[in-house]
Amino acid sequence: MKVLILGGTTEARALAVALDRVRDIDSVTSLAGRVAQPILPVGRTRIGGFGGPDALALWLRDNAIDVVVDATHPFASTIGAHAVHATEATGVALLVLTRAPWTEGEGDQWTSVPSLPDAASAITPGSRVFLTTGRQGVHHFAGVDHSWFLVRAIDPPTGPVPPHMTLQLSRGPFDLDHESKVLADNRIDLLITKNSGGEMTRAKLDAARAVSIPVLMVARPEAPTSAPVVYEVDTAVDWLTNRLRVC
Secondary structure, three states: OEEEEEOOOHHHHHHHHHHHOOOOOEEEEEEOOOOOOOOOOOOEEEEOOOOOHHHHHHHHHHOOOOEEEEOOOOOOHHHHHHHHHHHHHHOOEEEEEOOOOOOOOOOOOEEEEOOHHHHHHOOOOOOEEEEEOOHHHHHHHOOOOOOEEEEEEOOOOOOOOOOOEEEEEOOOOOOHHHHHHHHHHOOOOEEEEEOOOOOOOOHHHHHHHHOOOOEEEEOOOOOOOOOOEEOOHHHHHHHHHHHHHHO
């Protein structure tokens, strides 16, 4: 069985490792190429976009792919929609492997917002903001001149940025001590993040809760598919091996 993993996440890399050990499953991981120095997965890899949903469908046919696993970031809505279109057009099976979303707990002070522009509009003037939404969304905050931003990303933003900003280039995981120090050293009074889920970057939420810092939480886009969704790599492997047995 030939499997295309749409990757770029910790979960995608873990899946590639697991499938490398499964007899009769041949997997290749596709990376978008948006990170300058990506962490490469085990096994075969292709880097770069497909050129749209129709081009992806053609690639699936040309490479005799049996299953696509969308293990991209929960906010990578464009490639997710392309995967739905391409698999429906070709009859290839689709499985979504994603992180379980974070949920608000006792002591959290979250305000859910539907988008990054909504988050920008909700910032109280004079705030000191820890912005952890990734480099591609920073331009939505370029017009906010009444607050200061600590922007954390893996690579520098390429578009407009807030006029009052410090850039911190860093790659997780981050632990509670690290995140607590970031908040204290920069006198942060507002955290803005996407509901990406997972444990790799959760510590910033725990650190914010500990010192009663409010959070603007950007809600996940709705998944544009009825394909099965799993939250654990082991569950994805079980799903794939069960499908292999009946092929």
